[in-house]
Amino acid sequence: NETVLSIDSLHVEYSTPGSNVRAVRDVSLDVARGETHGIAGESGSGKSTLALAILQYLGDNGSITSGTVQFNGTDLQELSESELRSLRGNDIAHVAQDAKSSLNPSLSVGEQVAETIQAHQDVSRSEAHQQAIEMLREVDIPDPEYNADQYPHELSGGQQQRVLIAMALSCSPELLILDEPTTGLDVTTQSKIVELIQDLKDEYETTIVLITHNLEIIAQITDRVSIMYAGELMEQGDVYSIFDDPSNPYTQGLLAATPEIGSDKAPTAIPGQIPDLTDLDDGCTFADRCAFATEECRTGSIAMETVADDHETRCRRWEAAVEDPIQPKRGTY
Ligand code: ATP
Ligand code: MG
Numbered sequence: 084n085e086t087v088l089s090i091d092s093l094h095v096e097y098s099t100p101g102s103n104v105r106a107v108r109d110v111s112l113d114v115a116r117g118e119t120h121g122i123a124g125e126s127g128s129g130k131s132t133l134a135l136a137i138l139q140y141l142g143d144n145g146s147i148t149s150g151t152v153q154f155n156g157t158d159l160q161e162l163s164e165s166e167l168r169s170l171r172g173n174d175i176a177h178v179a180q181d182a183k184s185s186l187n188p189s190l191s192v193g194e195q196v197a198e199t200i201q202a203h204q205d206v207s208r209s210e211a212h213q214q215a216i217e218m219l220r221e222v223d224i225p226d227p228e229y230n231a232d233q234y235p236h237e238l239s240g241g242q243q244q245r246v247l248i249a250m251a252l253s254c255s256p257e258l259l260i261l262d263e264p265t266t267g268l269d270v271t272t273q274s275k276i277v278e279l280i281q282d283l284k285d286e287y288e289t290t291i292v293l294i295t296h297n298l299e300i301i302a303q304i305t306d307r308v309s310i311m312y313a314g315e316l317m318e319q320g321d322v323y324s325i326f327d328d329p330s331n332p333y334t335q336g337l338l339a340a341t342p343e344i345g346s347d348k349a350p351t352a353i354p355g356q357i358p359d360l361t362d363l364d365d366g367c368t369f370a371d372r373c374a375f376a377t378e379e380c381r382t383g384s385i386a387m388e389t390v391a392d393d394h395e396t397r398c399r400r401w402e403a404a405v406e407d408p409i410q411p412k413r414g415t416y
Contacts, residue, residue, distance in 0.1 A: 084115035087290045093150035095136045102361035106132040108314045119291040121305035127357045128311040130294045131180050134260050139167050172203050176256035180263045183243045186235040192246045193231025203254040218249040241272035262294045298341045310334050313357050313368040320394035330390045330401040332373045335409045375400040
């Protein structure tokens, strides 16, 4: 399968007064054409930073300190600012985590979608407006002719999210990056957005990177997943293999912290918190929170190891973790 996105040993830092935040460390991942790749992990684990690094859009204080990002074989760090602008509009679309707040409150949603279309295609205003209505229909906005004339505040949160997805899709991107597309929506609306993403994936065969801390959504719609913790990948590969046989204590902990549908078993949160990314110790970043950690976990750097076909883990104690998982294996995925 053709590789669309290839990230190799990527490191990203933010410089802040007096210290450097090492937000992404040694991340390698490949996404094949048509694949939906999930990125999961607790708040602060570097998911959004990874998305911004792919887009070469880290802002003033963020930078890639080493490693590469390739899109269809092109090293994106070699591109000029104008080449990157064109890439971001035409080839890679990104719906940012706080995107709803970036909708213009004083412009109707139809006009906003039409503007994006006109920014990327040489079409008349009325043609762009017509296409905008069609895009709104594609993302299941009810009565798109009517709603195109509404302002963002006149739409629900779920509908605003659909408008953003419509804008992202309006230039037929090869790669769509969605950062927390369902956060802040109620469960029913969440599942409708998930259905929409599933439909788009089936219809357009778009390659998707889906960032969410919701493991249930990861299980429902992704093919492969990267589990991030404190800037590093802890476990990566085929989603079934990882969810059925998590070999990293962190993934086991995340799964145990996910409420099980229809079960009265209470989810258990992972104790402790993410380490200070400006002052990291040697050894495994998860050691302080890990039930399996021994002295050997607190030295050197921990490498990714292959545990099964398309399944890698960053843990020296993975065999112990597989032998006697923190929580019993869960059958609901
Ligand atoms: P969430 O689930 O809350 O969205 P995330 O996994 O997306 O979290 P990031 O937003 O990538 O995490 O943040 C990773 C780390 O980088 C955090 O410690 C965060 O505080 C830090 N960080 C992010 N942006 C900046 C910035 N512009 N300057 C300094 N530090 C930053
Ligand atoms: Mg984020």
